[in-house]
Amino acid sequence: MLLLLSVLLLKIVLICGYNYEANYIEVPLDHYSFGKETFKMKYLVNNDYWDSESGPIFIYTGNQAAIETFANNTGFMWDIAEEFKARLVFAEHRYYGESLPFGEDSIKNENLRHLTSEQAIADYADLVNYFQGGRIIPQYPVIAFGGSYGGMLATYFRLKYPHLVDGAIVSSSPMQLFPGMTPCENYYIIATNNFKRSGGNCEKNIRKSWPILRTHLVPSNYTKLSNQWNLCDVITLEAEVDAIITFIKGVYETLAASNYPYETDYSRALPAEPVNYICGFLGGDNMNDAEIIEAIGKVLDTFVNYGDTTNCINYKAGISGGSHATGAWGYQRCTEIVLPTCTTGTGDMFEPSPWNLTAFSAKCQETYGEPSYPDKGRIMFGGGRLHAASNIVFSNGQLDPWAAGGILKDINRSVKAVVIPDASHHLDLMPSHPQDSDAIISARNMFKQNIRKWIQEFRTRENKLKENLDMSL
Ligand SMILES: *[C@@H]1O[C@H](CO)[C@@H](O)[C@H](O)[C@H]1NC(C)=O
Ligand SMILES: *[C@@H]1O[C@H](CO)[C@@H](O)[C@H](O)[C@H]1NC(C)=O
Ligand SMILES: *[C@@H]1O[C@H](CO)[C@@H](O)[C@H](O)[C@H]1NC(C)=O
Numbered sequence: 001m002l003l004l005l006s007v008l009l010l011k012i013v014l015i016c017g018y019n020y021e022a023n024y025i026e027v028p029l030d031h032y033s034f035g036k037e038t039f040k041m042k043y044l045v046n047n048d049y050w051d052s053e054s055g056p057i058f059i060y061t062g063n064q065a066a067i068e069t070f071a072n073n074t075g076f077m078w079d080i081a082e083e084f085k086a087r088l089v090f091a092e093h094r095y096y097g098e099s100l101p102f103g104e105d106s107i108k109n110e111n112l113r114h115l116t117s118e119q120a121i122a123d124y125a126d127l128v129n130y131f132q133g134g135r136i137i138p139q140y141p142v143i144a145f146g147g148s149y150g151g152m153l154a155t156y157f158r159l160k161y162p163h164l165v166d167g168a169i170v171s172s173s174p175m176q177l178f179p180g181m182t183p184c185e186n187y188y189i190i191a192t193n194n195f196k197r198s199g200g201n202c203e204k205n206i207r208k209s210w211p212i213l214r215t216h217l218v219p220s221n222y223t224k225l226s227n228q229w230n231l232c233d234v235i236t237l238e239a240e241v242d243a244i245i246t247f248i249k250g251v252y253e254t255l256a257a258s259n260y261p262y263e264t265d266y267s268r269a270l271p272a273e274p275v276n277y278i279c280g281f282l283g284g285d286n287m288n289d290a291e292i293i294e295a296i297g298k299v300l301d302t303f304v305n306y307g308d309t310t311n312c313i314n315y316k317a318g319i320s321g322g323s324h325a326t327g328a329w330g331y332q333r334c335t336e337i338v339l340p341t342c343t344t345g346t347g348d349m350f351e352p353s354p355w356n357l358t359a360f361s362a363k364c365q366e367t368y369g370e371p372s373y374p375d376k377g378r379i380m381f382g383g384g385r386l387h388a389a390s391n392i393v394f395s396n397g398q399l400d401p402w403a404a405g406g407i408l409k410d411i412n413r414s415v416k417a418v419v420i421p422d423a424s425h426h427l428d429l430m431p432s433h434p435q436d437s438d439a440i441i442s443a444r445n446m447f448k449q450n451i452r453k454w455i456q457e458f459r460t461r462e463n464k465l466k467e468n469l470d471m472s473l
C-alpha cells in the first residue's frame with residue numbers, strides 16, 4: 001500500500017513538474033585571459049521532443065538564481081518544444097545555484113571579480129559550441145530566451161555571438177534603464193499605476209501612509225508594532241525603522257511586478273491579482289492611522305505567508321533583488337547592472353528618494369570593495385541603441401515596473417517590440433493558462449512566428465554554405 005502510494009506520488013510530481021536532466025560543463029574562469037582555471041557550470045536539458053538531426057536548440061540564458069527556477073517558470077519554452085521538435089537547455093549563470101567558481105567562498109568579495117555579464121554569455125557560447133559538436137557550420141539553429149536580466153543576457157548573447165545564436169526572445173528586460181537613458185522615477189510611476197488601476201483609495205492611502213508610519217514608529221511603540229506586524233526582530237533602532245519602511249516599499253513594487261491575473265508561485269506564493277488583493281485591506285474610505293497600520297500588517301502577512309505558512313516578517317533580510325542586497329546579485333547591480341530608480345512622491349505614491357550615484361557607489365565600495373561602473377553596460381552593449389542588432393523580439397507588460405527601461409517600439413523589421421496591456425513581469429514566458437488574455441496569446445504567437453522565420457533563415461543560409469562547400473571540394 002505504501003509502495004503504491006509512493007509510486008502514485010512520483011507520477012504526480014512528474015506530471016506537475018518539468019522533466020530535465022542536470023549536467024555540468026567545464027568553462028574557463030576568465031574568458032578574457034589565458035589562465036588555466038576552470039569551473040563547472042550547470043545546465044539542464046530536455047530532449048523529449050528533440051529531432052536530433054536538425055531540431056533547434058532553445059536555450060534559456062540563466063539569470064540571477066539557481067537554474068531550476070527558470071526551468072520551472074519558463075513554461076512557454078516547454079509549451080512549444082513539441083511543435084518545434086526542440087531540445088531545451090537551461091544554462092545556469094556563474095556564481096548562482098551550483099555554478100560556483102570558488103565553491104562556498106564564491107561570494108566572498110575577493111572572489112567576485114569574475115562575475116560579469118560578459119563572462120556569463122561567454123560561458124553560454126562555450127555551451128552552445130559544445131552542443132554543436134564544435135562544428136564550423138552549425139547543425140542546429142539556436143534560439144535564446146530570457147526574462148528580465150536573463151533577457152538582457154539573451155540580447156547580449158545574440159549581439160555578441162550572432163554566428164552561434166540565430167535569434168532571441170526577450171521578455172521584460174530593462175535594456176535602457178542604465179544611467180541617463182530613462183528618467184529614474186518611471187519605474188515607480190508604473191508601480192504606482194498598478195495601485196491606481198485597482199481603484200478605491202488604495203493608492204491615496206498608501207501615499208498618506210508614509211508620514212503615518214514615521215509618526216507611529218517611535219521608540220515607545222517599537223515593541224507593540226513589531227508584535228502586531230509579526231516582525232522576526234523587534235525594532236530597536238531608528239535604522240531599523242528605515243529598514244521596515246524600505247521593506248514595505250519593496251512589497252508594493254514586488255506586488256506590482258507580480259501582478260498576474262491568476263495565483264502564482266514564481267518567486268513566492270501570491271494570490272491572483274495581488275495588487276487588488278491587498279487593496280482589499282488598504283482601499284477603504286477615511287481610514288485612520290490605526291486602521292492603516294493594521295492594514296499594512298495584513299499586507300505584510302499576505303506577502304510573506306500567502307499559501308498558509310506562518311512565518312514572521314524578516315524585514316532585515318530585505319526583499320531579494322534589492323540593489324544593495326548582499327551576495328552575487330547585489331554585486332552585479334552595484335558594479336555593472338546599474339539601473340537607477342528614484343521616487344519623487346508626485347507621479348509615484350512613495351516617499352521622495354532621489355537617485356544619488358555618489359552615495360550608491362560609496363555603498364558598493366563599502367559592501368563589496370568595488371565602486372559602481374555606471375557607464376560599463378552602455379559602452380559594452382549600447383542600452384537601447386540596437387540599430388545594428390537583428391532577430392530579436394522584445395516584449396514588455398504594461399503593468400511591469402521594469403517596462404520603464406524596456407524597448408517598446410520596433411527598431412527595424414528584424415528587431416521588434418510588443419507591449420502587452422494588463423501583463424506584468426514576464427507573464428508571457430509562463431505556461432499557457434485558461435485565463436490568458438488575447439493579447440498574451442497573440443504575443444506568444446508572434447514569438448513563434450519569429451522563431452520559425454529565424455530557423456528558416458538558418459536553414460537557407462547553412463544549406464547554401466554546405467552547397468558551396470560541396471562544389472568547392
Ligand atoms: C523545480 O521543480 C521541481 C519539480 O517540480 C521541484 O522539485 C524543485 O524544488 C523546483 N525548484 C525550484 C528552484 O523552483
Ligand atoms: C505610538 O505612540 C504614541 C505616543 O506614545 C501614541 O499616541 C500612538 O497611539 C502610538 N501608536 C500606535 C499605533 O500604537
Ligand atoms: C549624494 O551623496 C553624497 C554622498 O553621500 C552627498 O555628499 C551628496 O550631497 C549627495 N548629493 C545629493 C544631490 O543629494
Ligand SMILES: *[C@@H]1O[C@H](CO)[C@@H](O)[C@H](O)[C@H]1NC(C)=O
Nearest residue numbers: 387388389390412413414415
Ligand atoms: C536591421 O538592422 C540590422 C543591422 O543593420 C540589419 O542586419 C538588418 O538587416 C536590419 N533589418 C531590417 C529588416 O532592416
